[in-house]
Amino acid sequence: MKTLLLAAILQQTATQPPLALVQPEPPTAAPVVITLQDALERAKQNDQQFRSAIADADIAKQDRVQARSSLLPSFSYSLQYLGNSPTPNNVLPTGRFVSLDGVNMYRNWGMVRQEISPSVLMLTPLKRAQALEAAAQAKLEVAERGLGVTVTRNYYALVVAQRKYATVQQAVDQARRFYEATDQQQRAGQIARADVIKAEIQYQQQLQAFRDAFLAMDGARLALAVLLFPTLNENFTVVDDLAAAPVLPPFGEVRVMAVQNNPDVRAADQALRAAAQDVKSARYAFFGNIMFDGVYGFEANEFATHAVVVAQPELGPLPTLGYFVTVNVTVPVWDWGNLRSKLHQTETRERLAHVTLTQTQRQLMSSLYTLYNQALGAKAAMDNLQHVADLAFESLRLTALRYQAGESTAFELVDAQNLHVQARNAVDDAQVRYRVTMAELQTLTGKF
Numbered sequence: 001m002k003t004l005l006l007a008a009i010l011q012q013t014a015t016q017p018p019l020a021l022v023q024p025e026p027p028t029a030a031p032v033v034i035t036l037q038d039a040l041e042r043a044k045q046n047d048q049q050f051r052s053a054i055a056d057a058d059i060a061k062q063d064r065v066q067a068r069s070s071l072l073p074s075f076s077y078s079l080q081y082l083g084n085s086p087t088p089n090n091v092l093p094t095g096r097f098v099s100l101d102g103v104n105m106y107r108n109w110g111m112v113r114q115e116i117s118p119s120v121l122m123l124t125p126l127k128r129a130q131a132l133e134a135a136a137q138a139k140l141e142v143a144e145r146g147l148g149v150t151v152t153r154n155y156y157a158l159v160v161a162q163r164k165y166a167t168v169q170q171a172v173d174q175a176r177r178f179y180e181a182t183d184q185q186q187r188a189g190q191i192a193r194a195d196v197i198k199a200e201i202q203y204q205q206q207l208q209a210f211r212d213a214f215l216a217m218d219g220a221r222l223a224l225a226v227l228l229f230p231t232l233n234e235n236f237t238v239v240d241d242l243a244a245a246p247v248l249p250p251f252g253e254v255r256v257m258a259v260q261n262n263p264d265v266r267a268a269d270q271a272l273r274a275a276a277q278d279v280k281s282a283r284y285a286f287f288g289n290i291m292f293d294g295v296y297g298f299e300a301n302e303f304a305t306h307a308v309v310v311a312q313p314e315l316g317p318l319p320t321l322g323y324f325v326t327v328n329v330t331v332p333v334w335d336w337g338n339l340r341s342k343l344h345q346t347e348t349r350e351r352l353a354h355v356t357l358t359q360t361q362r363q364l365m366s367s368l369y370t371l372y373n374q375a376l377g378a379k380a381a382m383d384n385l386q387h388v389a390d391l392a393f394e395s396l397r398l399t400a401l402r403y404q405a406g407e408s409t410a411f412e413l414v415d416a417q418n419l420h421v422q423a424r425n426a427v428d429d430a431q432v433r434y435r436v437t438m439a440e441l442q443t444l445t446g447k448f
Helices: 002-015 036-046 048-070 124-187 193-228 251-261 263-287 338-404 410-445
Strands: 032-034 074-083 104-116 236-238 289-300 306-308 317-319 322-330
Touching: 032 036, 036 048, 036 124, 036 193, 048 124, 124 193, 124 236, 124 263, 124 410, 193 236, 193 410, 251 338, 251 410, 263 338, 338 410
Parallel strands: 032 236
Antiparallel strands: 074 104, 104 289, 289 322, 306 317
């Protein structure tokens, strides 16, 4: 009776999931197969921080377009009607407001405006905007590489969770067979009750590990789904390519790539360039500027190219088309130190930008050494743990044979089973650690 009950429990465990979890959306179609590259492309479409970096880069681009346009003359068109209140009995034909020369006035102008200053002549606003655009593009690349690390970590977290789930399934199956065998042997009087208890403890522990692995796999799937889809969707599978990890190049090549391709340094360098242009603009403000305004058209008492001037009708119709030019020269004389204060502000920001650049360069080299050494350590650990896993499998096989021959105890077999599971899980963790470390290293160097 006890054997039949045990078999029923084991069959139910093998045919049903360990837990009935709540799913965001039940699958209605075949799951989508997603590679790591697919995951990266999908994440770029849905990650808020990356989309924000794209928006910042686009805004910086438009700032550069506006800065270039501000250096060129602006053209506009104006059409106006000016109505003047008449005097009683029309004593004055020009109306009540002495600034006008008639009761009705029409302005039809084409206008041009151009500022001439040291900043405009030296293209300072455009150079500043170009530097800020380059900095925004560099920050976009930083965001893209950082997103690559996040996706890589979550992608392979799911891969490893699936591996551990498969491993613990095998462990449950081994514990089940061991439990069945010890129960039969104990009923036949061949082994002690202690071996059955040990086998049952092992089986229950593996069942709990099976449930935990299922929860961990579902959690890893949800975490990756948040990055990949605009709506939460778990109906996808990932490709297990942990064994195809990239090869770590020599440190000399990695260092050259970091110096040439690091976006953090490039962003800091462009920020320093923009700060230098701010200093130039603040200095140029001491020289003043020239503003040119020109109009061409007519300003007359009639909407026509020839009209009679109301104030002097005896002259008859006169041409109305003409031009009017205003040139305004502004030179600062005294502003209570306002311009000098702005100059000091920009110089302070420039010094800070220089310190930021040098700090970024130092941090780059420090991070490069750290991550490269971590990658070396992760690769060595991966190879070593794979060897340990092979030894653990061989130990489990030999211990099982010795137990069947009566030369080993149940405790030794259980320890061998646990050691094998731990060794396999350690290999999986080491492979993920190597992949993530390589992704972090490539945030400094670019892909290799």
